[in-house]
Each structure stands twice: as structure tokens, then as C-alpha cells.
Amino acid sequence: MSTTKKTTTPARTPKASTTATKAAAQAPEPEVVVNETPKITGPELKKKELIDTIVARSGVKKREVKPVVDAMLAVLGETIADGRELNLAPMGKLKITRMKKTTKAHIITTRLRRTEPQQTDAPDPLAQAAE
Structure with a gap:
């Protein structure tokens, strides 16, 4: 009967540092919020x-x-009391x-x-051309 010698492989060390650095490199820059x-x-x-303001602006x-x-x-008031959100432009x-x-x-x-508002310095593209 012959005996064979088992070869053991060295234990692996986890490579958490490389995956953490990849995730950190791909993370977006944090946005600074000013209170x-x-x-x-x-x-x-x-x-x-x-x-009175609505009458002045609308002319009605x-x-x-x-x-x-x-x-x-x-x-x-009823909508807010029901707990629903409002999405009313331009408010x-x-x-x-x-x-x-x-x-x-x-x-x-x-929270509102x-x-x-978008500010554009470009002239209105639909404006009439000077003749």
C-alpha cells in the first residue's frame, strides 16, 4: 500500500480593498446643501x-x-387634509x-x-427676424 502526500493550498486572503476602492471611485460626488x-x-x-393681486394681473x-x-x-385645503401631494407649476x-x-x-x-427658473441669455428662437 502506497501513501500519498496531500498538498495543501495556502488560505486565500479576501480582496475587499480592491472592490471598496472601485466602488468609491465610481460613487458620485456629494452635493452640498446650503440651509x-x-x-x-x-x-x-x-x-x-x-x-386683489389676481384681479390686477388678470384684468378680470x-x-x-x-x-x-x-x-x-x-x-x-381638502387635498392637503387628505394627505395627498401637490405638484403645481410654477408654485x-x-x-x-x-x-x-x-x-x-x-x-x-x-415641504415645498x-x-x-431657467435663465437664458440667448434670443428667442421664435422671434421674428428683422427685415
């Missing part, structure tokens, strides 16, 4: 001032604007982050995300 405190430029906007009579604004505010996207019902009020904490 800005809101700048209060004047008193809060009341419904009467809102209606006040008696025609008031029921539309009332209906719009009612729909927006932005309103997301509800927390809702709390107390004995005297229904407190709803929201607005996109920065």
Missing part, C-alpha cells in the same frame, strides 16, 4: 390681497375672481412630511420644493 433661513419680506398674504373683474379663488383654496411640489391632530387644530408639516 437658508427664510427671508420675511413683509406681512403674510391674506385672501383679500390675493384676490373682482366679482368673477372671488368665487374661483374660494373654490381653488377649498380644493387645495412647486408640496409634500406632506407629518400630520398631527390636536384638540384645537390639525397640524400639517409640509421649487425649481430655479
